[in-house]
Amino acid sequence: MILENYLAKIGRKQVSMSSSALILAAATLLAGLGLWEERYFSDSRLFVSGSIINMVVIWVAYRINGLLMPRVTRLLPETGQSIYRVALWFGVYGVVNVAFFWIALPLYHQTGLAGAGFDIFWALRVSFFILGGSLVGAGLTELTYAFRQWKTNQTEVEQMQEKQLQTELEAVKQQVNPHFLFNCLNSLSVLIADAPGTAEKFVDEMSKVYRYQLSVNGPDKEDILVTLESELRFIKSYIYLLETRFESGIGIELDVKEVFLAGQMVPLTFQILIDQAVHYNMVSPTRPLRIQITTTDTGQLEFRHNRQPKMLTIPLETPGIQVLTNRYKFLFNRAGAVQVKEDDHEFAIILPLIFT
Incomplete structure (x- = not known):
């Protein structure tokens, strides 16, 4: 740097x-x-x-x-x-x-x-010529100053937007953690009584999840990006906890090409997307939630799942996905960086990977 x-x-x-x-x-x-x-x-x-x-x-x-x-x-x-x-x-x-x-x-x-x-007339004529050049110079100086001010303002606006997006993303992460902890402890209490061996592995995977979350969360880690490889290691532990909790009610498939493992991404991307899918869709053995995480041939991440919305009397927004989408758009500085495809049967979102 x-x-x-x-x-x-x-x-x-x-x-x-x-x-x-x-x-x-x-x-x-x-x-x-x-x-x-x-x-x-x-x-x-x-x-x-x-x-x-x-x-x-x-x-x-x-x-x-x-x-x-x-x-x-x-x-x-x-x-x-x-x-x-x-x-x-x-x-x-x-x-x-x-x-x-x-x-x-x-x-x-x-x-x-x-x-x-x-020749006084020659000197005066030259003086007026110099004054004309000075006026042109003053105009060019103002144009240069105005452009620099515009660039400075743009930079300040971008920094403020990035700060706001990061704050919103941190807020979403903090909302996710309490629910996750409560659900994990609830599942663990059942496992300790019914399947002690599974409970031991559950605790081990849960500790991996929390270690990773602590490593990427915090005010001093606002600009951190992680590799796809490290995010996959984390999400495999997270998937184990979810599949232990929901059993056959959820199935998560990973199909990621090894050549893209060095690509960088916003931390906890997969967790936020999975939690949003679980929160707003029915998850049961009779109507299982199927999630696929893949990479495209052009080095993008694709997250998709079948849609089976919960019957809610009050419509809920999805701030997690919106904040995540805005964050990726800001990182790539273009509106088309994130693609969302949705119909009555399936939801899909395509996110870019950052290669440096």
């Missing part, structure tokens, strides 16, 4: 230097054209000498303007202050640029670039 940040910083610095060099070269050529018109390109001595002097003067003015730019943005930082910023930048650029031209005017005369004697 440190190396990536360093390389990114170096890259930004190189882009900034290249942009400054291009701006300086373009400004030098435009200044020469404005000062001497067609003679600038036809007279080689004028082109070389004039370009050198112009480049030095423009570079010094550019550096001073660059130092003054942050003062303007600190004074007028708001989006609605664009007109005032442009006016102030124009004033700053105009004063600095025209002042440096007049300071450099004796140098133009000594080198013969300003013609014989002192």
